[in-house]
Amino acid sequence: MAFFENSSRKDELGYEDNKEIPIKSIAGIEIKNFRSFKDRAVRLGSQVTVISGRNGTMKTSIMGLIAHPFTSDAIDTFGKPLKTTLRNVFKLSPDFDKETYEYNLVIDTGKDTLLSEPVQIYPDSTDRHRVVVSGAKDGDGNFTYNTSFLNLRRLFPLIDTRAEPTNSTMTLKNDEGSRLKDYYETIFPSSAYDQFTPVSDAKGTLKTTFAPVGNQASYDWHSISSGEDNLGAIFNRLIGFQRAYDKKQKTGNGILCIDEFESSLHPVAQLRLFDYLYRWSGEHNVQVVISTHSLHLISHVYAKHAPNLTAGRVVLNFVSKSTASNKNYPILHNPPYELAYKELTLQNPIQAAEARKVNVYCEDDLAIHFVKHVVKSRIVLSAINFHSSLDPESGKPGTGYSALRSVCMQYPLLLENSLVIFDADVPATVTDKIKKKNLFLKLPDAENLAIERRIIAFIAEL
Missing domain, CATH: 3.40.190 (D-Maltodextrin-Binding Protein; domain 2)
Known part of the structure; x- marks a missing residue:
């Protein structure tokens, strides 16, 4: 079943090598078969995509499918690759993931017709899984595009790591320090944010964040909150995309996925971060994809970003558990707010209003x-x-x-x-x-x- 009807394979569009294909944006994915998903589609907004639904609806897996089939040399502030390996996104079981999974990656290359290329995930003889993009011919394989996936590892408690301020030369450059200050003050209004020091563990696998320093700071890296830690981890990836961006380029600059977006953030901070990322995505031509259970945030999207929903700059994909058959959850695009409310609260919004x-x-x-x-x-x-x-x-x-x-x-x-x-x-x-x-x-x-x-x-x- 084709959800993106105006799409063709690369040979039909005159492309030969996946690595050389210009990517303006990712239109979405068509899932033919992935676990319990059959014939489902995810549509991406040109700036921000929200994926929501109850627990156990494979939101994280969906983001992994979107972000994986790409390769790039982009690095973050700490010199680590932006790209996250598939095994750090979700685990495929040798006992339950035995069949071949397939989906189409749908790409806007600037032509009138979208590019649609198959991606297969299948188990091999070593009880591991291989990902094959397009096929096994010359010119097949991963596309060249900046991608990054921020999972819940970013919230690993600082006290349980060996992280400390780093003397790495890969620190903030030019106006990046003032951008970081503005970023924190926009989301957590405070006069304590003046200067920052990078904080990381030795390998940079558990902790890559920032902490306040300087005369105006009333505490240091030992005492930053989980919310501040989270913001620092996100900003680290933003810097990687910013450094990779050329204002003259006619192609897109990549995809940033953030799992459990609302984690560690109070409701107002969630809204401020969302609005900040919406503006940032437009400035640096990066598509931001987030997963969330936050009804407060979803209400904000419907209320403040209604024109952006209409224009396709923001898209909400709601994985519906209440209407599923055999766990083949429908993925609803920009559904009515009442449906989203009922899915997350198991209550009709009118009934809830009458109770209050x-x-x-x-x-x-x-x-x-x-x-x-x-x-x-x-x-x-x-x-x-x-x-x-x-x-x-x-x-x-x-x-x-x-x-x-x-x-x-x-x-x-x-x-x-x-x-x-x-x-x-x-x-x-x-x-x-x-x-x-x-x-x-x-x-x-x-x-x-x-x-x-x-x-x-x-x-x-x-």
């Missing part, structure tokens, strides 16, 4: 009627409980603005997850005395008329 309804207090039923017609959205209204009386059993209709003001001023804790809406004729001298301005709103009216008077004025003007 907001209480809205108005002066009377007429005000409630007005608010409902202003809001209009049934989804929003379904998440609101409207009240026109603070004492429904009293039989008195409505609540005066003075009583609502008293609650706002003297008992703000009672209005947690609540909102007071005053009529438009309530003077500013009343609301100015309320310290917490997020507790209330006023109904809109150009002349600050009460609803009843506005209706009378409207009739009089007929």
Whole structure:
């Protein structure tokens, strides 16, 4: 089954050698057979690709398939190759991975037709697995392209390694130090980030990060948090891609994969890092691919990056476990947010909203009627409980603005997850005395008329 219909093999496009093929970007992969996946496709955004789904849906394996069939000489800050070997991405079992796996790597080379080349993974006689790209003829084999895969090894606790500041000559150059400072301050706003020292273990296999130094630093490499350690490991790879990039080049600059993107980062830092990488990918022509379970991050993608989703600059691939048959999980491209929410929480977002309804207090039923017609959205209204009386059993209709003001001023804790809406004729001298301005709103009216008077004025003007 062809998911990228406008695609052909390299000989049909006039290419002979995989190593010489110009790559503008990776369009995606078509999985014919990989473990329980059969006839599935992953589409890549031109800048950022998000892969999400529940545990056990092979998100890490998908990223490994995307990043592996390439070779390059690019190195990171510590002089280590950017490319991550397949065995450091996921393990293939000699007992359960006995069949031949196959998928197509789909590449945009700048022609009207996409390039689609097969990649096979099969066990050999030594209980290991071989990866064959295109075939065994001259000109087959890995493509030339910068790739890097950051797995959870980047989060290996610093205390459990022999890492220390390194005197390596492979340190930050030119404006890279100021870029690192801006990077940390963008994601973790702090004035403690001024200068940095590289930190690595002897082989550079467990730890390659940075730590603050200098007069403004209040701690050193011994005390950096796991989040700071994580950011340093990511920036190390960013430097490798930046150094390999030539602004004049007409081809792409590579693929950076980050597994478990949200690990060690608080929710706001996740969003800031995502936005930073989105901008960075555009500046250096690198496609960033991340895996995540973070509903907070996914909500941010739908809310802030909606135009980028539409334009294909950002793509969300959601591996759906709830609709799978024989573990052949469907991979949904830019699905509705409601589906992503339900997959990750096992709860319908409308049901969740109803369980956390907001209480809205108005002066009377007429005000409630007005608010409902202003809001209009049934989804929003379904998440609101409207009240026109603070004492429904009293039989008195409505609540005066003075009583609502008293609650706002003297008992703000009672209005947690609540909102007071005053009529438009309530003077500013009343609301100015309320310290917490997020507790209330006023109904809109150009002349600050009460609803009843506005209706009378409207009739009089007929």
